Amino acid sequence: MANDKSKKSKAFIIISLILLLIVIVAIVSAIGSANISVLDVYKVIFSKVPIINRFIDTSNISNVQYAIIWNVRLPRIILGILVGASLSVAGTSFQGLLKNPMADPYILGVSSGAALGATIAITARLEYIKYGFSSITLAAFIGAIISVFIVYNIGKINNKLSTSTLLLAGIAIGQFFTAIMSFLMVVNSNDMSKIVYWTMGSLSGKGWAPIKTLAIPILATIVILFFYSKELNILLTGDEAAKSMGVNVERTKRVILVLGTLLTSLVVSVSGIIGFVGLIIPHITRLIFGPDHKILLPCSAIVGAIFMIVTDTISRTIISPVEIPVGIITAMFGGPFFIYLLRNKKKMV
Amino acid sequence: MSIIELKNIEFGYGKTKVLKSIDLNVEKGEFLSIIGPNGAGKSTLLKTINNIFDEYDGNISIYGKNLKDYKRKELARIVSFVPQETYLDFEFSVEELIFMGRYPFQNRFKTDTINDYEICYKAMTLTNTLEIKDRLITQISGGERQRTLIAKALAQDPKIILLDEPTSHLDINHQIEVLEILKELNKTKDLTIITVLHDLNLASRYSDKLVLLKDGKILKTGSAQEVLTVSNIENAYNMNVVVELNKYTNSPVVIPIEAKKRKKNQLFPSIHLISGGGSGENIISRLFTEGIDFSVGVLNIGDSDWQLANSLKVKIIEEKPFSAIREETIQKNMELIRTKDIIVISQVPIGYGNLANIQMALNAINEGKKVIYIKNNAFENIDYTNGAATKIYNELISKGMIVLNSIQELIDYLENYKNI
Numbered sequence: 001m002a003n004d005k006s007k008k009s010k011a012f013i014i015i016s017l018i019l020l021l022i023v024i025v026a027i028v029s030a031i032g033s034a035n036i037s038v039l040d041v042y043k044v045i046f047s048k049v050p051i052i053n054r055f056i057d058t059s060n061i062s063n064v065q066y067a068i069i070w071n072v073r074l075p076r077i078i079l080g081i082l083v084g085a086s087l088s089v090a091g092t093s094f095q096g097l098l099k100n101p102m103a104d105p106y107i108l109g110v111s112s113g114a115a116l117g118a119t120i121a122i123t124a125r126l127e128y129i130k131y132g133f134s135s136i137t138l139a140a141f142i143g144a145i146i147s148v149f150i151v152y153n154i155g156k157i158n159n160k161l162s163t164s165t166l167l168l169a170g171i172a173i174g175q176f177f178t179a180i181m182s183f184l185m186v187v188n189s190n191d192m193s194k195i196v197y198w199t200m201g202s203l204s205g206k207g208w209a210p211i212k213t214l215a216i217p218i219l220a221t222i223v224i225l226f227f228y229s230k231e232l233n234i235l236l237t238g239d240e241a242a243k244s245m246g247v248n249v250e251r252t253k254r255v256i257l258v259l260g261t262l263l264t265s266l267v268v269s270v271s272g273i274i275g276f277v278g279l280i281i282p283h284i285t286r287l288i289f290g291p292d293h294k295i296l297l298p299c300s301a302i303v304g305a306i307f308m309i310v311t312d313t314i315s316r317t318i319i320s321p322v323e324i325p326v327g328i329i330t331a332m333f334g335g336p337f338f339i340y341l342l343r344n345k346k347k348m349v
Numbered sequence: 350m351s352i353i354e355l356k357n358i359e360f361g362y363g364k365t366k367v368l369k370s371i372d373l374n375v376e377k378g379e380f381l382s383i384i385g386p387n388g389a390g391k392s393t394l395l396k397t398i399n400n401i402f403d404e405y406d407g408n409i410s411i412y413g414k415n416l417k418d419y420k421r422k423e424l425a426r427i428v429s430f431v432p433q434e435t436y437l438d439f440e441f442s443v444e445e446l447i448f449m450g451r452y453p454f455q456n457r458f459k460t461d462t463i464n465d466y467e468i469c470y471k472a473m474t475l476t477n478t479l480e481i482k483d484r485l486i487t488q489i490s491g492g493e494r495q496r497t498l499i500a501k502a503l504a505q506d507p508k509i510i511l512l513d514e515p516t517s518h519l520d521i522n523h524q525i526e527v528l529e530i531l532k533e534l535n536k537t538k539d540l541t542i543i544t545v546l547h548d549l550n551l552a553s554r555y556s557d558k559l560v561l562l563k564d565g566k567i568l569k570t571g572s573a574q575e576v577l578t579v580s581n582i583e584n585a586y587n588m589n590v591v592v593e594l595n596k597y598t599n600s601p602v603v604i605p606i607e608a609k610k611r612k613k614n615q616l617f618p619s620i621h622l623i624s625g626g627g628s629g630e631n632i633i634s635r636l637f638t639e640g641i642d643f644s645v646g647v648l649n650i651g652d653s654d655w656q657l658a659n660s661l662k663v664k665i666i667e668e669k670p671f672s673a674i675r676e677e678t679i680q681k682n683m684e685l686i687r688t689k690d691i692i693v694i695s696q697v698p699i700g701y702g703n704l705a706n707i708q709m710a711l712n713a714i715n716e717g718k719k720v721i722y723i724k725n726n727a728f729e730n731i732d733y734t735n736g737a738a739t740k741i742y743n744e745l746i747s748k749g750m751i752v753l754n755s756i757q758e759l760i761d762y763l764e765n766y767k768n769i
Contacts, residue, residue: 227457234449236439240401241432245505246425246453291439 017302028313029073044069083267084308085301090260091278092300096232105264105278109147112177117143123188141269200325201274229293280338358407369565378539382552385562391545425453429502433513444482450504472503492523512544553600577601617641618690627653628697673702698731699738720750
């Protein structure tokens with residue numbers, strides 16, 4: 001939209017953010033108990049790239065360091081990028097779609113569904129691993145999808161989606177599933193700490209396996225959502241106005257809700273419920289970059305990714321060697337920062 | 350040439366019909382204003398033409414093609430719509446908002462073309478929004494905002510433009526400015542304009558044709574001279590008005606004088622109503638609208654029938670809240686009943702507290718008054734007095750109380766009363 005100048009400045013913003021992300025990736029992978037330099041991180045990354053690896057000398061890096069970078073830290077960072085980007089993009093899309101600043105990726109009951117699924121898997125002691133996914137991940141994904149399916153069908157009245165019914169159904173089903181989960185936790189009190197840890201979310205110890213499977217569907221979904229930015233912009237002017245401008249409002253809402261929820265379910269089933277990212281990153285990016293979804297969606301993806309890997313680094317180093325669930329850190333740091341932004345720039349959505 | 354044809358359109362939200370058997374033809378290049386009192390269905394009619402409400406009965410065709418056969422984008426290339434309330438509390442610039450109008454012509458994967466720029470800049474020139482194009486829509490005035498929305502509608506390069514009260518919330522200078530822009534577009538671009546307008550005089554001055562709506566029906570279609578007559582306006586708005594010819598604009602001007610006063614309808618007999626607990630609400634409101642002279646009693650203060658009658662300033666014989674009817678109130682009520690022609694009883698539940706009410710009806714029938722009972726549900730138990738009430742009712746019936754099944758039957762009876 002608009003003129004060439006603003007188009008260039010938008011491209012400039014996105015490229016700068018990507019560069020910032022690359023720098024931060026190296027910095028956070030160098031942080032930790034093992035002594036690793038930023039340069040070594042780049043060397044390891046580029047040594048895996050065909051052709052370029054001929055020019056990379058990794059002789060000064062020990063095998064242990066190499067393994068820490070490649071097998072432990074990098075997959076964790078990349079998972080963090082995927083999780084942060086997914087939650088932020090889903091949150092941004094939902095806030096725009098529902099014109100509701102309280103909307104987050106979990107409004108359709110993904111979080112409680114996933115948590116209940118995970119709880120069932122944990123308490124039933126299902127020790128099953130396939131394609132690199134634990135039974136907990138699979139059960140969480142199934143739980144999330146079932147919960148969303150129920151909420152979506154309650155919110156659909158006469159084949160039309162009613163926003164308020166949808167939000168209320170999400171809350172009701174969420175409470176219901178959480179109650180069942182709490183019941184299971186009380187009955188199986190031995191598993192309680194494991195369940196609580198899962199629900200607080202973590203990126204630790206997942207390795208490359210989930211990334212290999214999830215990266216393509218996640219990235220594809222994010223890209224499809226980017227292509228709905230025009231509709232998201234127009235929907236901000238109201239449903240009736242959007243209809244008169246030629247937007248198929250019902251179909252657009254369905255597509256965005258389904259894609260956003262799928263994205264959330266995919267990451268939540270691997271990482272657990274990481275709160276706050278999908279709520280505040282969209283707001284922060286909107287405060288900084290304005291309401292145009294063409295720039296807002298890519299920016300929130302990158303900012304979400306950066307926020308996620310930084311908070312994850314804090315979570316694994318702040319009281320090392322004990323690791324804190326990253327969901328705690330996102331809320332601890334995100335909350336006050338968000339309030340600061342609100343106080344400073346009193347304009348929302 | 351008629352480019353929009355509405356045949357027998359019926360539409361309702363839920364059970365209430367908002368549009369009733371609307372027939373309307375709009376010619377190419379016409380400036381048509383839809384006028385009428387609040388709740389007449391003006392905005393609904395406009396939105397139905399734009400296929401925003403797609404569950405109407407009847408047939409709408411635009412350029413000879415059934416509205417329901419249009420794809421949304423296809424329709425948006427022909428018809429654009431300026432809604433009354435647009436939520437503009439997000440920080441797009443004026444230019445960004447106007448460019449959204451190009452959506453129906455654009456592919457998901459392409460950005461704006463030279464053609465898009467040309468059309469949008471032309472729209473901005475025509476609406477004088479070029480100089481404010483970089484301002485945020487949250488920071489412009491009401492008049493600028495309305496011009497921006499019209500520019501966005503023009504960016505759709507439409508043949509027909511629909512506007513829902515484009516001049517509401519505007520000062521008179523901005524009202525005229527907006528309508529002048531529309532008139533100019535209408536003349537120079539041969540754009541067909543259909544707009545809802547509250548202001549009869551602006552509608553009269555700028556439109557080729559007016560449609561006067563009342564209660565979802567078209568009361569009159571035609572030129573300003575044909576539609577804005579004293580009888581039409583009085584009928585639609587329930588106002589006493591004077592219509593003059595404006596010597597500056599040569600269009601009829603409507604001057605409101607006063608809201609019509611309710612005249613007591615002398616043709617009907619006078620009535621005393623016995624009701625309570627909401628059982629008489631429909632009867633009270635109908636008697637009131639028919640202009641019939643009537644009183645109500647005895648009612649406890651705060652009862653829902655009391656509240657309605659009180660708000661309509663109907664004469665009430667009242668009793669303290671939640672108390673049984675006292676002897677002195679009975680005296681007052683009987684005196685009032687003696688001045689009336691007919692006593693009407695609604696299907697009110699009878700307990701010991703209000704048993705005196707029907708006892709008084711029995712006294713009245715003994716004194717030679719007519720008593721009418723309006724039954725609305727034959728199976729509802731209304732006797733909470735262990736048979737005392739039923740006994741009185743049986744006596745009333747034996748003495749000639751008339752039992753009717755609806756309020757309409759009562760009105761029919763009253764209309765024929767003098768003849769009887």
